[in-house]
Amino acid sequence: MNSRITEAEWEVMECLWTRGNMAANEIFEAIRQRKSWTDKTVKSLINRLLNKEVISFVKKGRRYEYYPLVERSHCIQVEKRSFLERLFGGRPMSAIVHFINEEQLTREEIDELKQMLDEKRSDS
Amino acid sequence: MNSRITEAEWEVMECLWTRGNMAANEIFEAIRQRKSWTDKTVKSLINRLLNKEVISFVKKGRRYEYYPLVERSHCIQVEKRSFLERLFGGRPMSAIVHFINEEQLTREEIDELKQMLDEKRSDS
DNA sequence: TTATTAAGATTACGGTTGTAATAGTTAGGA
């Protein structure tokens, strides 16, 4: 339920969140683009995720289709909390300020953010 | 140098960053407010940080004063990278958007951010 | 029906983390 998803496991989750139901070897193929893990490794990760009950599967003949049980947004929430807590004393504002000051943003992005803030301001 | 600092270790670092040179028992006292760890535990963390060479100490008589060897901003940088990579495909913009949309901000904070963006826009 | 084979399940193994207990050393007081 609120088990943390590790960095390696996240790779698998990302597949399932974006591409939906997948067989183990499909997950492996997808991950292979980015990580040089063996299929065994990917299988291990899948198993740990099953144990943590954050994914499940349906069996269709010899094909096992895995799918997520938790939403991406929820997991992001959990990680974000820990990140905020640890680095910014739990204050989202500090984090935003940090990102705006320390990261490169294009002029368009800045404008987009400003507009977003305007909207947020008016409906608060 | 670029060793990751774990969640527990971070607690110790935070003391040293904010209050500067401290003896082990002072660190323990400071942390006790927030975590119910024994002094032994805190000592372990201090030792691991010494091994990772992210802190050091000076011996003054029987007093050991610990101090950080790496800057907070640097460690934040490292953690932030991993956070961005994992949750937002490495795109700071996505993170900022997420924070602005999902976190509670006061009207004043929103205005502060807008002003900050204006400044950034003009000197870019 | 049986052998093959493609899954999944179990087991492995060294390194890290959280959490702590025990052992060793040394500065200072008696």
Next chain:
DNA sequence: TCCTAACTATTACAACCGTAATCTTAATAA
């Protein structure tokens, strides 16, 4: 000088992680 208190260093240990090899089972082709 020697003991002791105050520190540090070493060791512990289970859980978790990254990474993977081996064992089982069951679907299918022959």
